Amino acid sequence: MITSESLRSIASLLNLEVLVMVGCSLVDDAGLQYLENGCPLLKAIDVSRCNCISSSGLISLVSGHEDLVQIGAGYCLSELSAPLVHCLKNLKQLSVIRIDGVRVSDFILQTIGKNCKSIVEFGLSKCVGVTNMGIMHLVSGCDSLKILDLTCCRSITDAAIYTIADSCPDLVCLRLESCDMVTENCIYHLGSSCLLLEELDLTDCSGINDTALKYLSGCSELLRLKLGLCTNISDIGLSHIANNCPKIAELDLYRCVYIGDDGLAALASGCRKLMKLNVSYCNRITDKGMEYLSHLGELSELEMRGLSNVTSIGIKAVALSCKRLADLDLKHCDKIDDSGFWALAFYSQNLRQINLSNCNVSDVVLCLLMGNLKRLQDAKLVHLFKVTVKGVELALRACCGRIKKVKLHSSLRFLISPEILETLQARGCKVRWD
Numbered sequence: 001m002i003t004s005e006s007l008r009s010i011a012s013l014l015n016l017e018v019l020v021m022v023g024c025s026l027v028d029d030a031g032l033q034y035l036e037n038g039c040p041l042l043k044a045i046d047v048s049r050c051n052c053i054s055s056s057g058l059i060s061l062v063s064g065h066e067d068l069v070q071i072g073a074g075y076c077l078s079e080l081s082a083p084l085v086h087c088l089k090n091l092k093q094l095s096v097i098r099i100d101g102v103r104v105s106d107f108i109l110q111t112i113g114k115n116c117k118s119i120v121e122f123g124l125s126k127c128v129g130v131t132n133m134g135i136m137h138l139v140s141g142c143d144s145l146k147i148l149d150l151t152c153c154r155s156i157t158d159a160a161i162y163t164i165a166d167s168c169p170d171l172v173c174l175r176l177e178s179c180d181m182v183t184e185n186c187i188y189h190l191g192s193s194c195l196l197l198e199e200l201d202l203t204d205c206s207g208i209n210d211t212a213l214k215y216l217s218g219c220s221e222l223l224r225l226k227l228g229l230c231t232n233i234s235d236i237g238l239s240h241i242a243n244n245c246p247k248i249a250e251l252d253l254y255r256c257v258y259i260g261d262d263g264l265a266a267l268a269s270g271c272r273k274l275m276k277l278n279v280s281y282c283n284r285i286t287d288k289g290m291e292y293l294s295h296l297g298e299l300s301e302l303e304m305r306g307l308s309n310v311t312s313i314g315i316k317a318v319a320l321s322c323k324r325l326a327d328l329d330l331k332h333c334d335k336i337d338d339s340g341f342w343a344l345a346f347y348s349q350n351l352r353q354i355n356l357s358n359c360n361v362s363d364v365v366l367c368l369l370m371g372n373l374k375r376l377q378d379a380k381l382v383h384l385f386k387v388t389v390k391g392v393e394l395a396l397r398a399c400c401g402r403i404k405k406v407k408l409h410s411s412l413r414f415l416i417s418p419e420i421l422e423t424l425q426a427r428g429c430k431v432r433w434d
């Protein structure tokens with residue numbers, strides 16, 4: 001309900017430094033004009049998804065604040081206009097620009113490259129009009145870039161990444177999700193030039209194979225690596241990463257179908273700091289792989305949906321050894337039976353979130369699990385085909401007062417005793433229906 005009129009009062013806040021107004025769709029250019037002469041200390045503004053503002057409103061805001069450091073304007077302008085980009089030149093401190101989903105052109109990116117030398121972070125996720133040429137112009141000017149988000153900029157190819165690697169030696173984070181024309185050739189340049197790289201998102205980049213991972217392993221500072229849907233990579237490629245990138249804390253291997261037990265063995269010996277891992281639908285993984293994972297003492301988040309070769313033996317190994325495990329997603333792991341869930345109930349005392357949808361747990365063990373896991377806050381319990389209505393009721397009673405969120409199948413809505421639902425809600429639990 002914030003309107004342009006509200007911004008008139010906000011403009012009188014003399015010490016305000018950060019103003020986030022994402023999705024304020026009642027604010028228009030008139031509101032931004034109030035800000036032009038107000039909030040003299042403003043350093044950061046985010047007008048993302050304010051869909052009634054235009055370039056001219058932003059120009060008035062920017063011209064009143066030469067000390068701006070950070071601008072967020074995703075999904076609010078139809079395009080980044082030349083006059084707006086022109087006035088960015090006066091912002092000597094500007095270091096962060098995020099314009100997700102906005103249309104840009106080569107000329108605009110070139111102008112930014114010329115005018116905004118101090119930029120450290122640039123967000124172009126889902127922008128229309130991003131080409132190799134535009135990126136080359138941008139990065140050859142902005143050589144202090146540390147974070148560059150090119151998610152879904154699908155016309156980007158190796159040529160742009162070469163220039164990024166050559167121009168931005170300080171690069172720390174590069175997001176290339178769905179840039180599916182990139183190949184191992186550009187990864188070679190990243191692996192030899194961007195030695196400070198900590199985060200790389202290659203989700204759904206089908207050109208990434210084991211050779212690419214071998215080159216990437218030159219980036220030995222990597223902390224977060226996303227390889228979900230890179231269906232051509234195998235245990236061999238993963239071993240290169242595991243052997244050379246010991247700091248990795250987050251790894252996403254979602255649907256990397258050629259990853260199996262040997263890859264997990266390499267991770268367990270090379271990446272001892274791993275905290276978050278996604279191996280959902282990596283169907284080759286068996287109990288042996290789970291046994292390797294159990295050596296990862298820091299593991300706190302494990303998503304392992306649909307692992308049809310993992311049984312209770314594998315999950316028990318993880319429950320016994322991964323004492324920090326806090327978030328576990330076992331959806332559709334249909335070979336795990338009660339003895340596996342029993343092990344979780346007794347040994348995984350740190351669990352805060354669990355996803356048991358489509359699992360083979362029984363009434364008795366579900367109840368034990370929900371009653372015994374004292375830190376559990378969030379449980380997804382959809383499609384538990386062995387569990388009866390009585391069983392769900394008992395399980396909910398067992399965790400009532402502690403649990404904060406629970407997801408149940410919508411068919412239970414009128415079967416579960418309304419008294420239990422009311423008690424849960426009264427004690428701060430949000431019940432969602434799927």
Ligand SMILES: *[C@@H]1O[C@H](CO)[C@@H](O)[C@H](O)[C@H]1NC(C)=O
Pocket residue numbers: 206207209231232
């Ligand atoms: C895997 O690589 C082969 C050849 O290297 C290529 O033809 C194929 O498109 C790639 N597959 C996927 C899913 O990317």
Ligand SMILES: *[C@@H]1O[C@H](CO)[C@@H](O)[C@H](O)[C@H]1NC(C)=O
Pocket residue numbers: 183184209210211212
């Ligand atoms: C990776 O793909 C390239 C072609 O893009 C090919 O030359 C190379 O042999 C592949 N590497 C592996 C390990 O398949």
Ligand SMILES: *[C@@H]1O[C@H](CO)[C@@H](O)[C@H](O)[C@H]1NC(C)=O
Pocket residue numbers: 203228229252254276277278301302303329
């Ligand atoms: C993999 O799992 C993590 C943690 O649950 C999640 O944040 C991420 O989005 C998942 N990746 C994919 C591709 O779904």
Ligand SMILES: *[C@@H]1O[C@H](CO)[C@@H](O)[C@H](O)[C@H]1NC(C)=O
Pocket residue numbers: 283284285286308309
């Ligand atoms: C994993 O399970 C699938 C069926 O879900 C089976 O075809 C495959 O052979 C199994 N792989 C291993 C290594 O056991």
Ligand SMILES: *[C@@H]1O[C@H](CO)[C@@H](O)[C@H](O)[C@H]1NC(C)=O
Pocket residue numbers: 334335336337338360386
């Ligand atoms: C899962 O439940 C089904 C139906 O009760 C049963 O046939 C199957 O053997 C169970 N699987 C396991 C691993 O317990």
Ligand SMILES: CC(=O)N[C@H]1CO[C@H](CO)[C@@H](O)[C@@H]1O
Pocket residue numbers: 327328329353354355378379380
């Ligand atoms: C992928 C996914 O939806 N995972 C969810 C499983 O359930 C836990 C607990 O409810 C959620 O936190 C996860 O996001």
